[in-house]
Amino acid sequence: MADKLPTEFDVIIVGTGLPESILAAACSRSGQRVLHVDSRSYYGGNWASFSFTGLLSWLKDCQQSHDSEEDMTASWQDLIHDTEEAVALGRKDGTIQHTEVFCYVSQDVGDSTQKTVALQRSPFSEASATLADSLDSAGLPKERHSAYFSSHEAPSEHPERSDREPSSSPTASENSLEKEKDREDETYTQAVSDGDKDEDTLHVEDNTEQPKRSRITYPQMIKESRRFNIDLVSKLLYSQGSLIDLLIKSNVSRYAEFKNVTRILAFREGKVEQVPCSRADVFNSKGLTMVEKRMLMKFLTFCLDYEQLSDEYQDFKECSFSEYLKTKQLTPSLQHFILHSIAMTSESSCTTLDGLKATKTFLQCLGRFGNTPFIFPLYGQGEIPQCFCRMCAVFGGIYCLRHKVQCLVVDKDSGRCKGIIDHFGQRISASYFIVEDSYLSKEACSNVQYQQISRAVLITDRSILETDSDQQVSILTVPPLEPGTVSVRVMELCPSTMTCMKDSYLVHLTCVSSKTAREDLEPVVKQLFIPFTEAEDQEELRKPRLLWALYFNMRDSSGVSRSSYRGLPPNVYICSGPDCGLGNEHAVKQAEALFQEIFPSEEFCPPPPNPEDIIFEGFVSITTLTVLAYERYIRVVHSRVINFSWAWRAITYIWLYSLAWAGAPLLGWNRYILDVHGLGCTVDWKSKDANDSSFVLFLFLGCLVVPMGIIGHCYGHILYSVRMLRCVEDLQTIQVIKILRYEKKVAKMSFLMAFIFLTCWMPYIVTRFLVVNGYGHLVTPTVSIVAYLFAKSSTVYNPVIYIFMIRKFRRSLLQLLCFRLLRCQRPAKNLPAAESEMQIRPIVMSQKDGDRPKKKVTFNSSSIIFIITSDDSLSVDDSDRTNASKADVIQVRPL
The missing domain is CATH 1.10.405.10 (Guanine Nucleotide Dissociation Inhibitor, domain 1)
Known part of the structure; x- marks a missing residue:
């Protein structure tokens, strides 16, 4: 390992199965420092999915696994204190037993004369080099068919191939495949040429011959290995189940794709329907x-x-x-x-x-x-644990595969686990430990009684119930065929699920074990399938042909309670492996229960923050307040009237300006990341890169300094104008005084909005400055949450300010709330008119181009019209003096 891991974490999780992965995501999302390790070279543990060659390697590891006799105690002595003791973990995975593999298709490397044209044109480059090793690693029997299918076995056309060992030389395999490929290309070209010469004859032959199913060979399956994604567990997701709800709630569903199960099948009286x-x-x-x-x-x-x-x-x-x-x-x-x-x-x-x-x-x-x-998840059930691991890594979790844990370090006085020692000899401390049960030693599991699951994985050439569509995903429950046996669940997956190669189907069989997997599932396999043979007969046309089969037993620890394990410290929590159920409810419930036991005050897998939640709303708010301040400035100081065209242009500018700043990190100028504790989404403040630093600098200037400077300038001039008018207030008429008070109230309300906005955002601004200047350690999770809370609440205060400062709005609100009550008391037409003070109602008058803006002011109990202008040479229009109501027109000039 190039770099050593940090020595302190909040939670250490051993094993990457589904419950452990969900817990890792939940802990990381709540702000905990998580270390997630696994001694295996792949994610998922017994929940994993493999390619075809990957599954063969997994089988070889299961067959060759044994306990290491090396005494590792000596390496622990230097790291364990006198007041501590080491609790060793198991070094053998005993969860998989009774593995048996059967291949029913040709295993000869040279026997590939009927490969598909697609395979001829695009073979995998590395498949040939590893073909012999894959054949050896499978542990296949020398016979082409297993003994229990002897009643269906047909004589082989090439008996010498059944006993032939696959070539152990990669070069020989590659040369043989290349020669065969050239020979097949020539055959394909010749067939096309013959068809061109005698097209009518070919057409007649196609109509008269029965269609033959394409023949799949074992070397072909090796070459198409990556097309397979074979699950160790056979499960589906209930559309209203807890796992689907968790995927949607935590937004982990964006990492995976799913396909509907299209058919529910039944097996009755020897038929599938x-x-x-x-x-x-x-x-x-x-x-x-x-x-x-x-x-x-x-x-x-x-x-x-x-x-x-x-x-x-x-x-x-x-x-x-x-x-x-x-x-x-x-x-x-x-x-x-x-x-x-x-x-x-x-x-x-x-x-x-x-x-x-x-x-x-x-x-x-x-x-x-x-x-x-x-x-069903595309690419197999093994994608789900990886999705939660990805979420954990996004929120700061550290992952290490091929990383063995030798022992737990337990304090003798308190009995609590203090840390682990890995195979590099590094001691890592944590507060809580979550361990998959397969990692426990034999001593810890000596009192545990496990159940077993019988599993079978089959590769077939067609569906068990053929229809017009060949892309069906089916689930079938086969009832007990004999008294004393159990029902078997059969799941058939088509190539569109990305779990098998073209022209093949992947079939999973699962039941509760009573014997070995082969003994439990063999009768059902006989009922539904027949072995592959060279020659087709009538039975083959009715049943799918079996190309390859794997049987194994898997341990089921879902029903084991924690008290059954011996010598576990109180802060070490155990996760079980897969259960025999069809859904994933047990794994989700177990993960949630353990999380609530460890962190009772935290929410389980809350949704991640949206990058636009804080950033975009802040841009819109500060820009809106800036434009509002400028609008007040030109109305009060320069006596200019705002029309609808100006307002729409201002709103467009606000949104374009905010979108530009919010979208810049998405286009490469800085980036969006999680904040210090993963509680919110923000830009990368800490980056020292010139590109990222320049964005932070311009963001500070364009979204804080310049807007606040404009706001200060505008309200400074408004305050000065109001003070100058108050000096000559005694010289003004009552109507003019009311107009001035109205403008003053609106300006005061806008200034209060800007002040409260800045006050609410100040904690967030201060925390960002601390992070930028290298003092991020001072920003605790509580401080970060409070800063986000104040920033998000800034827009809530604007309507409250408006309600308390606008009397007309308050009166309308009360009228609306009491409307039902008033209607019950008396008809609305009999209600007396409410007495009120004279109100000022400014109305913008139409004007010709080049004229100065004018404002017409009317009163409830008066027919006087005031024309406020700012030009001494401007005279009052006669049209204003002579109107239908014969209102008096008074021109008010500025002082």
């Missing part, structure tokens, strides 16, 4: 009679409100859900659909309440993203 889920699917289904459709819709409607209709199932609470369905007079096919494809429960272990709850959850998730309740 599609299950109608939504109301439209039920009534459009051709497999149900009209009576069955009505019965199904009636029961599904009841399940949505079953909690309010407890009398319907009160007597069946202790019974199984399957027995309860029989009492509802449903047909056997409807009972099967509801039990295995909608509720997705077992016949024996599921109670009535659990079945109704599962059915309601299923129905509530319909319609949000599609006709089914589920969505």
